[in-house]
Amino acid sequence: xFGPQSxxxxxxxxxxxxxxxxxxxxxxxxxxxxxxxxxxxxTVEGNVDDVNVLNEVREKVRQQGRVWWALEASKGANWYxxxxxxxxxxxxxxKSSLKFSGFVNAITLKKLIRKGIPPxxxxxxxxxxxxxxxKKSTVPESYYNDLLKAVEGMDTPAxxxxxxxxxxxxxxxxxxxxxxxxxxxxRVLVAYSFRDSDVGYCQGLNYVAALLLLVMKTEEDAxxxxxxxxxxxxxxxxxxxxxxxxxxxxxxxxxxxxKKCPRIASHLEALGFNVSLxxxxxxxxxxxxxxxxxxxxxxWDVLFYEGAKVLFHVALAIxxxxxxxxxxxxxxxxxxxxxxxxTHHLFDPDELLxxxxxxxxxxxTNTISKQRKKQETEVMKxxxxxxxxxxxxxxx
Amino acid sequence: xxxVSPLAKYKLVFLGDQSVGKTSIITRFMYDKFDTTxxxxxxxxxxxKTMYLEDRTVRLQLWDTAGQERFRSLIPSYIRDxxxxxxxxxxxxxxxxxxxxxxxxxVRTERGSDVIIVLxxxxxxxxxxxxxxxxxxxxxxxxxxxxxxxxxxxxxxNIKPLFRKIAAALPGMExxxxxxxxxxxxxxxxxxxxxSQNTEQQGGGCAC
Numbered sequence: 001x002f003g004p005q006s007x008x009x010x011x012x013x014x015x016x017x018x019x020x021x022x023x024x025x026x027x028x029x030x031x032x033x034x035x036x037x038x039x040x041x042x043t044v045e046g047n048v049d050d051v052n053v054l055n056e057v058r059e060k061v062r063q064q065g066r067v068w069w070a071l072e073a074s075k076g077a078n079w080y081x082x083x084x085x086x087x088x089x090x091x092x093x094x095k096s097s098l099k100f101s102g103f104v105n106a107i108t109l110k111k112l113i114r115k116g117i118p119p120x121x122x123x124x125x126x127x128x129x130x131x132x133x134x135k136k137s138t139v140p141e142s143y144y145n146d147l148l149k150a151v152e153g154m155d156t157p158a159x160x161x162x163x164x165x166x167x168x169x170x171x172x173x174x175x176x177x178x179x180x181x182x183x184x185x186x187r188v189l190v191a192y193s194f195r196d197s198d199v200g201y202c203q204g205l206n207y208v209a210a211l212l213l214l215v216m217k218t219e220e221d222a223x224x225x226x227x228x229x230x231x232x233x234x235x236x237x238x239x240x241x242x243x244x245x246x247x248x249x250x251x252x253x254x255x256x257x258x259k260k261c262p263r264i265a266s267h268l269e270a271l272g273f274n275v276s277l278x279x280x281x282x283x284x285x286x287x288x289x290x291x292x293x294x295x296x297x298x299x300w301d302v303l304f305y306e307g308a309k310v311l312f313h314v315a316l317a318i319x320x321x322x323x324x325x326x327x328x329x330x331x332x333x334x335x336x337x338x339x340x341x342x343t344h345h346l347f348d349p350d351e352l353l354x355x356x357x358x359x360x361x362x363x364x365t366n367t368i369s370k371q372r373k374k375q376e377t378e379v380m381k382x383x384x385x386x387x388x389x390x391x392x393x394x395x396x
Numbered sequence: 397x398x399x400v401s402p403l404a405k406y407k408l409v410f411l412g413d414q415s416v417g418k419t420s421i422i423t424r425f426m427y428d429k430f431d432t433t434x435x436x437x438x439x440x441x442x443x444x445k446t447m448y449l450e451d452r453t454v455r456l457q458l459w460d461t462a463g464q465e466r467f468r469s470l471i472p473s474y475i476r477d478x479x480x481x482x483x484x485x486x487x488x489x490x491x492x493x494x495x496x497x498x499x500x501x502x503v504r505t506e507r508g509s510d511v512i513i514v515l516x517x518x519x520x521x522x523x524x525x526x527x528x529x530x531x532x533x534x535x536x537x538x539x540x541x542x543x544x545x546x547x548x549x550x551x552x553x554n555i556k557p558l559f560r561k562i563a564a565a566l567p568g569m570e571x572x573x574x575x576x577x578x579x580x581x582x583x584x585x586x587x588x589x590x591x592s593q594n595t596e597q598q599g600g601g602c603a604c
Contacts, residue, residue, distance in 0.1 A: 161414065164414055164415050164436075165414075165436050168433075168434055168436040170435070171432075171433030171435065172433060177433075202466060203436050203467070207438075241465075241466050242466060242469045243467065243469055243470060246470075274473060276439070276473075277440060277442065280440060284438050289435065333444045386472060390501065390502070390505055
């Protein structure tokens with residue numbers, strides 16, 4: 001639509017008219033708000049730039065689709081499950097080392113997934129790579145339906161809380177916010193609450209399950225994705241009764257921020273800003289409440305393949321991308337506003353993921369596990385202390 | 397952007413069971429609107445508003461919290477930093493009223509008596525479904541030695557009085573809690589918000 005030159009002209013014009021608003025082009029044009037629907041049917045409010053970015057993203061998604069289909073055609077369907085299949089890039093004469101080709105395939109797959117799984121292939125690829133398919137295969141075929149039948153009509157604190165939250169989960173979405181959508185989401189959440197009574201239902205899971213339903217298309221597959229997510233992909237006890245796992249992740253994140261973005265970390269510290277203010281929602285909803293849908297799902301693409309450390313990469317990237325602006329803040333409210341505004345407008349997943357993986361740099365699961373262990377003891381001590389204080393108050 | 401003299405800044409934390417209307421009360425106060433389509437708050441949410449009183453201007457930082465029981469373990473640090481705790485219940489939900497005692501205890505655990513606590517009975521528009529009388533609310537507040545008011549965020553009833561009541565109870569201007577310079581432009585006010593205050597904030601830059 002506009003060339004870079006004309007864009008700048010417009011920007012200058014705006015600047016002349018509104019001298020008050022002298023932030024980025026982004027902020028200046030933010031006044032021209034348009035409403036549009038994104039790839040997954042969510043209504044988004046954004047400016048002209050956002051619409052353009054979203055169109056570019058659609059085009060990139062199409063391109064990625066072609067790449068994946070070409071791979072299916074040459075390597076066979078489900079090639080990503082069989083790392084032994086020789087990679088075409090090596091040529092026919094080079095299949096001497098199966099191990100090597102498997103390694104090449106794994107690298108190819110990792111790169112490919114970081115570039116995004118096309119929406120049509122997501123259900124299939126997620127289901128296999130996350131381990132959900134394997135999990136499902138260990139129980140009778142009728143497991144989900146049997147579970148639904150068994151819990152029908154049950155009334156528990158979890159079901160009551162779920163019922164509270166159904167209309168408060170992505171309100172206004174063309175399918176999720178319908179009788180049918182509510183019923184499907186309810187069944188998935190209620191079924192899970194009985195599968196793991198330690199978790200039951202935790203607020204935040206409603207958003208995660210809703211998005212899983214949109215992607216996986218069938219309730220049963222969404223259920224298994226939720227199961228594998230909570231039982232295998234994420235750290236334990238993120239959603240259990242005192243959210244201890246969530247507390248641990250927050251502390252690990254705080255340490256990582258200090259290590260990876262020391263300037264931001266010390267500035268935030270000076271302002272008395274606790275990262276959990278923003279990160280709690282990020283980690284519990286897996287960004288589904290903060291990032292635009294396709295961006296969230298691109299994060300989940302990597303999450304299901306590479307594991308929970310991906311959440312740290314992304315969270316760190318969100319801070320890193322705003323480093324300059326964050327360093328200029330004087331109060332907590334401004335920090336939150338900057339982060340909220342950025343996350344809501346991150347329509348280009350590549351912008352985020354490039355920072356998350358290229359700029360944040362390498363973090364091994366092993367190092368993070370060690371840090372988790374260290375924090376676990378501290379968190380348990382603190383939660384225990386709090387309980388005792390509350391109890392002693394009750395006895396008075 | 398124009399720098400102004402430090403504003404007195406106060407932190408208010410909103411507590412109470414799920415769906416009692418914490419977010420609705422805040423939204424009514426911030427934007428004077430009511431929506432039936434709020435998203436459930438996860439963890440904590442933050443909004444700030446400058447309030448113009450007859451004799452002074454204060455900046456309120458509002459901390460909205462998730463109502464589900466298990467989120468309680470996340471909240472103490474916010475209570476610790478707050479000078480005001482607004483504990484809300486739904487007048488049409490007796491359990492939410494009974495649970496306010498737990499919330500009061502939670503606040504006292506963190507802050508002792510060095511805190512203003514307001515008990516708020518919300519949803520008075522649900523006349524036929526009322527399960528908690530105004531007397532019960534009042535009695536409980538007396539028992540705990542805290543303030544009390546009934547509101548309806550939906551009907552827009554008693555929301556401004558609630559905040560005026562809080563403002564009146566705040567420590568005076570002479571004990572400024574803020575030591576930092578602040579911008580007057582309130583970035584948290586979205587479009588469709590309280591436009592008159594918005595302009596006032598953007599235009600007003602007196603350096604006293």
